Amino acid sequence: xxxxxxxxxxxxxxxxxxxxxxxxxxxxxxxxxxxxxxxxxxxxxxxxxxxxxxxxxxxxxxxxxxxxxxxxxxxxxxxxxxxxxxxxxxxxxxxxxxxxxxxxxxxxxxxxxxxxxxxxxxxxxxxxxxxxxxxxxxxxxxxxxxxxxxxxxxxxxxxxxxxxxxxxxxxxxxxxxxxxxxxxxxxxxxxxxxxxxxxxxxxxxxxxxxxxxxxxxxxxxxxxxxxxxxxxxxxxxxxxxxxxxxxxxxxxxxxxxxxxxxxxxxxxxxxxxxxxxxxxxxxxxxxxxxxxxxxxxxxxxxxxxxxxxxxxxxxxxxxxxxxxxxxx
Amino acid sequence: xxxxxxxxxxxxxxxxxxxxxxxxxxxxxxxxxxxxxxxxxxxxxxxxxxxxxxxxxxxxxxxxxxxxxxxxxxxxxxxxxxxxxxxxxxxxxxxxxxxxxxxxxxxxxxxxxxxxxxxxxxxxxxxxxxxxxxxxxxxxxxxxxxxxxxxxxxxxxxxxxxxxxxxxxxxxxxxxxxxxxxxxxxxxxxxxxxxxxxxxxxxxxxxxxxxxxxxxxxxxxxxxxxxxxxxxxxxxxxxxxxxxxxxxxxxxxxxxxxxxxxxxxxxxxxxx
Numbered sequence: 209x210x211x212x213x214x215x216x217x218x219x220x221x222x223x224x225x226x227x228x229x230x231x232x233x234x235x236x237x238x239x240x241x242x243x244x245x246x247x248x249x250x251x252x253x254x255x256x257x258x259x260x261x262x263x264x265x266x267x268x269x270x271x272x273x274x275x276x277x278x279x280x281x282x283x284x285x286x287x288x289x290x291x292x293x294x295x296x297x298x299x300x301x302x303x304x305x306x307x308x309x310x311x312x313x314x315x316x317x318x319x320x321x322x323x324x325x326x327x328x329x330x331x332x333x334x335x336x337x338x339x340x341x342x343x344x345x346x347x348x349x350x351x352x353x354x355x356x357x358x359x360x361x362x363x364x365x366x367x368x369x370x371x372x373x374x375x376x377x378x379x380x381x382x383x384x385x386x387x388x389x390x391x392x393x394x395x396x397x398x399x400x401x402x403x404x405x406x407x408x409x410x411x412x413x414x415x416x417x418x419x420x421x422x423x424x425x426x427x428x429x430x431x432x433x434x435x436x437x438x439x440x441x442x443x444x445x446x447x448x449x450x451x452x453x454x455x456x457x458x459x460x461x462x463x464x465x466x467x468x469x470x471x472x473x474x475x476x477x478x479x480x481x482x483x484x485x486x487x488x489x490x491x492x493x494x495x496x497x498x499x500x501x502x503x504x505x506x507x508x509x510x511x512x513x514x515x516x517x518x519x520x521x522x523x524x525x526x527x528x529x530x531x532x533x534x535x536x
Numbered sequence: 537x538x539x540x541x542x543x544x545x546x547x548x549x550x551x552x553x554x555x556x557x558x559x560x561x562x563x564x565x566x567x568x569x570x571x572x573x574x575x576x577x578x579x580x581x582x583x584x585x586x587x588x589x590x591x592x593x594x595x596x597x598x599x600x601x602x603x604x605x606x607x608x609x610x611x612x613x614x615x616x617x618x619x620x621x622x623x624x625x626x627x628x629x630x631x632x633x634x635x636x637x638x639x640x641x642x643x644x645x646x647x648x649x650x651x652x653x654x655x656x657x658x659x660x661x662x663x664x665x666x667x668x669x670x671x672x673x674x675x676x677x678x679x680x681x682x683x684x685x686x687x688x689x690x691x692x693x694x695x696x697x698x699x700x701x702x703x704x705x706x707x708x709x710x711x712x713x714x715x716x717x718x719x720x721x722x723x724x725x726x727x728x729x730x731x732x733x734x735x736x737x738x739x740x741x742x743x744x745x746x747x748x749x750x751x752x753x754x755x756x757x758x759x760x761x762x763x764x765x766x767x768x769x770x771x772x773x774x775x776x777x778x779x780x781x782x783x784x785x786x787x788x789x790x791x792x793x794x795x796x797x798x799x800x801x802x803x804x805x806x807x808x
Contacts, residue, residue: 415646420643420654
């Protein structure tokens with residue numbers, strides 16, 4: 209087999225797995241958008257906040273320690289214990305549910321029936337607020353996150369591919385794990401939406417508020433639920449990205465990578481978010497591999513956005529989005 | 537009208553029971569506009585009660601007050617012998633008041649079956665964990681509710697479209713699915729907002745038959761708003777007539793038909 213083709217295969221595989229991570233972030237957007245029509249700009253910051261909270265709890269950090277020390281003049285920073293990762297993840301889920309409740313109670317509840325642009329702006333405010341709170345709670349230094357996920361080259365794949373192609377593929381174990389977890393997460397979400405009472409209520413609210421009320425669904429409860437689920441997805445994304453590149457504030461920028469994914473897949477489709485993520489992941493890696501050398505590289509920075517722009521021109525609803533029909 | 541303390545017997549021989557819902561001196565304002573002005577009436581167990589009136593009379597507002605979508609500024613709402621505090625619509629629904637909407641409010645993304653199943657949400661008591669694990673109780677519950685739903689689907693003759701997404705259905709069938717969803721909640725009081733609006737004669741006949749059958753078969757108490765006078769007079773046991781937010785008539789169809797105020801309102805005598 210020609211060397212170039214083997215390279216391309218490896219690049220494609222790596223692209224697919226990068227795409228899974230994009231899809232994970234995009235998924236959080238889709239969930240909230242579907243159920244409440246809110247484009248949640250804060251999704252990326254939620255992933256950051258979740259990852260920081262997880263690290264903080266695992267390391268036994270005292271939340272708001274800077275603030276406490278500044279007021280009371282102490283020097284406490286750590287409780288002096290460490291929490292096993294599994295317990296810490298459960299606690300973080302609890303924090304994300306609490307956050308969801310607070311967002312609904314103090315922000316979204318008061319904006320019911322407002323224009324989408326106002327809701328969007330509220331989430332921008334939320335993003336900055338949450339970033340500030342994350343800073344205040346856990347400090348701004350870069351932290352490493354290790355919940356025990358395997359990392360580094362997968363030797364099995366390396367050896368097998370070496371036997372076949374005489375060239376070993378470099379596939380990161382973490383990417384493999386991320387793919388499996390993402391698949392489980394999506395399967396879980398679909399099952400939840402299709403087969404549970406709350407899932408059915410969630411779909412009902414997404415469709416028609418009045419009708420949902422008339423069958424006895426509390427919109428407030430469902431929105432807290434949706435924000436909780438989005439918070440959970442943010443936590444998963446935060447763990448993956450945080451393990452990969454450290455927990456730092458630039459993590460909130462991965463939300464920007466989710467935008468082209470959403471434009472491709474459509475804002476209202478869970479399968480769309482996944483397929484969109486995969487296309488962008490593979491597309492930008494292959495483009496870099498094939499075209500990058502001709503134009504001096506660094507195409508990964510802009511490829512996704514140009515692709516999204518093309519979609520906006522030719523298919524604004526995305527691949528799977530609801531068709532926009534304008535009645536005159 | 538006959539003595540109403542313990543109910544009455546209708547012309548076609550059905551027994552109507554005590555008061556299920558009583559509206560006492562309801563007044564509803566939107567800013568300076570008075571939509572409902574000091575209206576009182578009751579709805580009795582097992583009866584078909586109609587609210588009629590010209591456009592803008594406040595009929596839909598009245599239905600929205602009953603179902604909790606509007607909260608009146610003055611007056612009391614009594615349901616099953618207890619005064620109802622101001623409630624959100626979903627709480628009203630949980631008390632056993634189901635409704636349909638004038639402009640059909642269905643869940644377009646779902647199949648007919650799923651739409652009707654949402655009517656059963658309040659009968660499902662298992663928690664999230666039990667459902668997530670899909671064990672025993674949750675499964676039994678789903679089956680049990682599914683049976684009720686299938687019975688209603690049979691009853692309203694929509695078996696053929698069970699799996700169809702509702703967005704694809706014609707108007708008349710959508711109305712029927714909406715009725716099915718409301719019925720699935722096994723309501724103590726069923727509110728129908730213009731169940732026959734926009735239908736052709738055949739569809740209207742079908743719908744009338746279903747309303748009568750529902751009342752007959754399940755003993756459901758029904759309050760409905762309708763424009764088509766002929767239909768209303770045929771269907772209902774008692775009629776409230778509204779005009780400009782006020783009640784101008786209340787009684788059996790015959791009594792209402794001969795009421796001078798009602799005749800004036802419909803024929804458009806000047807209000808001076």
